[in-house]
Amino acid sequence: MSRVAQPGTILRLAVLAAALAFPFAASGYHLYQGAQVLIFAIALLGLNLLTGVNGQISLGHGAFFAIGGYGAAILTAKLGVPYLLAVPLASLVCFGAGFLFGFPALRFGGLYLALATFALAVATPQILAYKGFDFLTGGSSGVSLAKPHAPFALPLTTDQWLYCLCLLCAAVLYWAARNLVESRVGRALVALRDQPIAAEAMGVNAALYKTTCFGVSALYAGVAGALSALAVGFVSPESFGLSLSLSFLVGIVVGGLGSLGGVLFGALFIEFVPNLADQLSVTFGESAKALPGAIYGGLLILAMAVMPGGVAGALEAAMRRVSRKK
Amino acid sequence: MNAFLHQLASGAALGGVYAIMALALVMIYQATQLVNFAQGEMAMFSTYFAWKLTDLGWPYWRAFAVTVVVSFLGGVLIERVVVRPFAKAPVLASVIVFIGLSLIFNALAGWLYGYSVTDFPTPFDGPPWFGQRAMSAHESGSILVSLAVLMLVYAFFRFTPLGLAMRAAAQNPTSSRLVGIRVGWMLAIGWGLAAAIGAIAGMMAAPIVYLDPNMMAGVLLYAFAGAVLGGIDNPFGAAFGGFAVGVTENLMGAYVVGSEVKLSVALAIIVGVLVWRPSGLFGRRLVARV
Amino acid sequence: MSGAILEVRGLNAFYGPIQALFGLDFAVEEGGATALLGANGAGKTTTLRALSGLIRRQGDIRLGGKPIAGLSTEAIARLGVAHVPDGRGTFTELTVEENLRLGAYVRSDRRGVRRDFERVFGYFPRLAERRRQQAGTLSGGEQQMLAISRALLMRPALLMLDEPSFGLAPMVVAEIFRILAAINRDEGVSMLIVEQNASLALDLADRAVLIETGRAAMSGPSQTRGADDAVRRSYLGY
Numbered sequence: 001m002s003r004v005a006q007p008g009t010i011l012r013l014a015v016l017a018a019a020l021a022f023p024f025a026a027s028g029y030h031l032y033q034g035a036q037v038l039i040f041a042i043a044l045l046g047l048n049l050l051t052g053v054n055g056q057i058s059l060g061h062g063a064f065f066a067i068g069g070y071g072a073a074i075l076t077a078k079l080g081v082p083y084l085l086a087v088p089l090a091s092l093v094c095f096g097a098g099f100l101f102g103f104p105a106l107r108f109g110g111l112y113l114a115l116a117t118f119a120l121a122v123a124t125p126q127i128l129a130y131k132g133f134d135f136l137t138g139g140s141s142g143v144s145l146a147k148p149h150a151p152f153a154l155p156l157t158t159d160q161w162l163y164c165l166c167l168l169c170a171a172v173l174y175w176a177a178r179n180l181v182e183s184r185v186g187r188a189l190v191a192l193r194d195q196p197i198a199a200e201a202m203g204v205n206a207a208l209y210k211t212t213c214f215g216v217s218a219l220y221a222g223v224a225g226a227l228s229a230l231a232v233g234f235v236s237p238e239s240f241g242l243s244l245s246l247s248f249l250v251g252i253v254v255g256g257l258g259s260l261g262g263v264l265f266g267a268l269f270i271e272f273v274p275n276l277a278d279q280l281s282v283t284f285g286e287s288a289k290a291l292p293g294a295i296y297g298g299l300l301i302l303a304m305a306v307m308p309g310g311v312a313g314a315l316e317a318a319m320r321r322v323s324r325k326k
Numbered sequence: 327m328n329a330f331l332h333q334l335a336s337g338a339a340l341g342g343v344y345a346i347m348a349l350a351l352v353m354i355y356q357a358t359q360l361v362n363f364a365q366g367e368m369a370m371f372s373t374y375f376a377w378k379l380t381d382l383g384w385p386y387w388r389a390f391a392v393t394v395v396v397s398f399l400g401g402v403l404i405e406r407v408v409v410r411p412f413a414k415a416p417v418l419a420s421v422i423v424f425i426g427l428s429l430i431f432n433a434l435a436g437w438l439y440g441y442s443v444t445d446f447p448t449p450f451d452g453p454p455w456f457g458q459r460a461m462s463a464h465e466s467g468s469i470l471v472s473l474a475v476l477m478l479v480y481a482f483f484r485f486t487p488l489g490l491a492m493r494a495a496a497q498n499p500t501s502s503r504l505v506g507i508r509v510g511w512m513l514a515i516g517w518g519l520a521a522a523i524g525a526i527a528g529m530m531a532a533p534i535v536y537l538d539p540n541m542m543a544g545v546l547l548y549a550f551a552g553a554v555l556g557g558i559d560n561p562f563g564a565a566f567g568g569f570a571v572g573v574t575e576n577l578m579g580a581y582v583v584g585s586e587v588k589l590s591v592a593l594a595i596i597v598g599v600l601v602w603r604p605s606g607l608f609g610r611r612l613v614a615r616v
Numbered sequence: 617m618s619g620a621i622l623e624v625r626g627l628n629a630f631y632g633p634i635q636a637l638f639g640l641d642f643a644v645e646e647g648g649a650t651a652l653l654g655a656n657g658a659g660k661t662t663t664l665r666a667l668s669g670l671i672r673r674q675g676d677i678r679l680g681g682k683p684i685a686g687l688s689t690e691a692i693a694r695l696g697v698a699h700v701p702d703g704r705g706t707f708t709e710l711t712v713e714e715n716l717r718l719g720a721y722v723r724s725d726r727r728g729v730r731r732d733f734e735r736v737f738g739y740f741p742r743l744a745e746r747r748r749q750q751a752g753t754l755s756g757g758e759q760q761m762l763a764i765s766r767a768l769l770m771r772p773a774l775l776m777l778d779e780p781s782f783g784l785a786p787m788v789v790a791e792i793f794r795i796l797a798a799i800n801r802d803e804g805v806s807m808l809i810v811e812q813n814a815s816l817a818l819d820l821a822d823r824a825v826l827i828e829t830g831r832a833a834m835s836g837p838s839q840t841r842g843a844d845d846a847v848r849r850s851y852l853g854y
Contacts (some may be wrong), residue, residue: 026442057421061365105602110417111361112604115550116596118363122547123593132586246425253422287439293433300426304419305411460776487721494707501705505770506667506693506722 006263014239015264019167031159033271035231038166039224040267044251045170045260046220047179051249051256053181054213055193056102057110060117063096063124068225069235070128073143074136083148083230087169090221098186098218102211121245128237142236142251145229162231169223177260180216189213193276221248247274250296253303263313333580334573336534339465340548341572342472343531347549348556349479350527351521355558357496357516358413360420364427366546368404368516369524371431371541372397373532374439376525377446387451390529394522401521405514435539446532468530473527474563479519483561485523492516544589548575551592554599557609567606571595620678621646621806622667627675629659629666629830636662637673639691640832642825644774649800649807652819653814659830660810661702664776667808668692668699680773694722695843696773700780704763708752712743715751715762719769729769736765739795757788764792768799777809781816789816796820 022034047061071090075081075295081089101120102113135144147158148165156164180186188209191199200206229235247270255266274292281288347365354362362368372393379389404427412423450467454460483489495502495512502509527549528542536540548571556567571592579585599606622644629637637659644650652660665675669689677685684692693699698719707715716736720729737744740761746754751762760780765773780796781789797820799805811817818824825835 050530051418055416055418057418058422059425064385100587101597104597110421111359112600113552114363114417115361115554116420119547119550119596120591122543123587123589126587126589129580131584246429249422250424287437288442290433290437293429297426297429297431298434300422300429301408304415304423304426487717490710490714490717491721494710494714495711498705498707500670501701501707502718503670503689503701504693504701504705505766506690507717507718508690 041223044263050217057114060120065219065225066240068222069229072226077145094222095219099215102214125237259312335461337573337576341569345568346567348552348568350523363424366542367428367431369528373528375497398522400516401518405517441499444537448533520576557606563608625676647804651817654827698767698772702778719766
């Protein structure tokens, strides 16, 4: 029995190979940026499971990212938990938080969820800086943690090791998300997005599926947040504001709603557009700070108008056109 | 006691701002079953526009009036150009478009006017009114303006043919078209009114919260909380909710949770209402549309 | 007869990609009444919707000689086509009086509007009693009266009625049709009326069109149509 490899599989393997080669070709700051892209990709995977696949809107995934980040920071820096244990622990907390938060908002349709998650996104930095939690969160000055070194005397620098850790997590979580989407559960989630009433009539427990989906999505954001804390070595309230949540939304829209592979484009986009703006602001002054917002906003509207499938959708359409010509 | 009255007064002043913002949100909601997430940034942009005019030396009330008119026209234009093409799109697409709009306005304000925090003038300068000491002149004036807006909007919808046509278009578009109402324009005018109201809210809030491109994020959040609390399909419930949220937020900030986590009061109100009374205090019970 | 107020030639209509009407021809005489008859799903309601521009349509539609096939619903209404839709189209959350004021929304002759209020309250005194009441609380018959009154306040050149008898008690139906006949006869309001109840419609109308799966199966003066037993049995089912 021979199986012809599909173009999608080839593409995935090529991306993986390139990602594996990257830490040995790049160095220093570029490695750090690479890790950031992978971290964003993980968060976007989670948000895309929720928004793209299940059709639920979240404007507040930055909050779960924050919980993951603060969880990892507090566990390692304050409680001395090994970081490899801290990441999954913090993510589990996120799952619980997502499940609980999703629960009340779910029953009342997308708009209420959007409102509630928007409120969460706006309120998060204030809650993180709250004086009452100072002993844990360090108030507005945040928490510092040690960047982890490569274990088992592996010949890797800290940056290389962090990058590899992020790549491993991203690959595993991507694989898990694919399996989820292609399973019976995944079909139920899509059915709840497209035909909610029919799906419920056919016995899909909407509340359970949707809250669990919210929980899983928050878990992904939590893993990303925890890895981000390790990679940056520092968490503070201002980095988890509304703009982070909105840039996640931008990421999945640019990558393609519902496209798991597309999150890589989305992650590259939200990592490098602000970077580009920073570089431009050297020449053009403060007004260049407006650039990411303008590009993000314009792209969100444009994508909804002409390219609802995002980059992934456009690529797919192009590939189909090419293969039809053959 | 005096301090308490003072907190109550400043809560009511901001509450008036939330109330008219909530009213603007509900107007759009009633016509389209959508919440305009760009409402806050549109209001912020209008406020900058007014600031620019006063900076050019215009008298306050002239700048105020011109800003309201320009905001109205801007709202109409946005509805026609940006919102209209998505009229039949799913909720998710509309929310994404609104978020896009808000990012654009935020960027535009930063680009045109910079990111530094600026003072904004109030027309209600001088000593407190009526010799009392609990409420500053701006607070008194701001509450008065908010109440005036609420009454004007009520009178417009209740007593004018255009207001009646807008209510009709919101609840039964097909029947409205069959009696000759241009439903599309009613929506555009609704957006215009919402933008104009938002501009007033921005100009009343700015002397208190100061002018910067992110000034309205909090105000919008409290307006959401007010609308959800009062009932998102009930304009006067939402206005009441706005005042209630303003007072609650201020008292909680002063005496319970501390002013630096006041925003979570809004979060708690929204989540709390969704859990215990999703239709809000005065809203109709929600029924899923099949 | 002074000619046709409405002339329809080759009317096609579509629900999305699906064609529902196929080259319909008929007319309404000035001051006359034409009944559209046919079984459920034949395309009667569709015809009214197509004329009002609520669905996509092609063909030659003339109101008083003026082509209206390319106009929007609002523009057609402003030209004087008053369409009482199926389900009555009540603005349920507004008061009775507000519903009526909406009928007069595009008119600017205040005195004429006031006279027309008196006129419809003359026909339907029950509406006058309930003018401050929320329209959604009216009974089905009262809502039908309200819908007809709202249409009359438009001072229509053509009144299009979609199953005014639907779901109403026989006595109410008789009252409504008696008043419709009076409006048609005494005021000369031209009517296009869709009905399941063919005998009622044929009593009112001077012309009838029989629609079958989106095509005009037969048309002509209503007296001969009503007398033709064979047609009655095969198409009208009574």
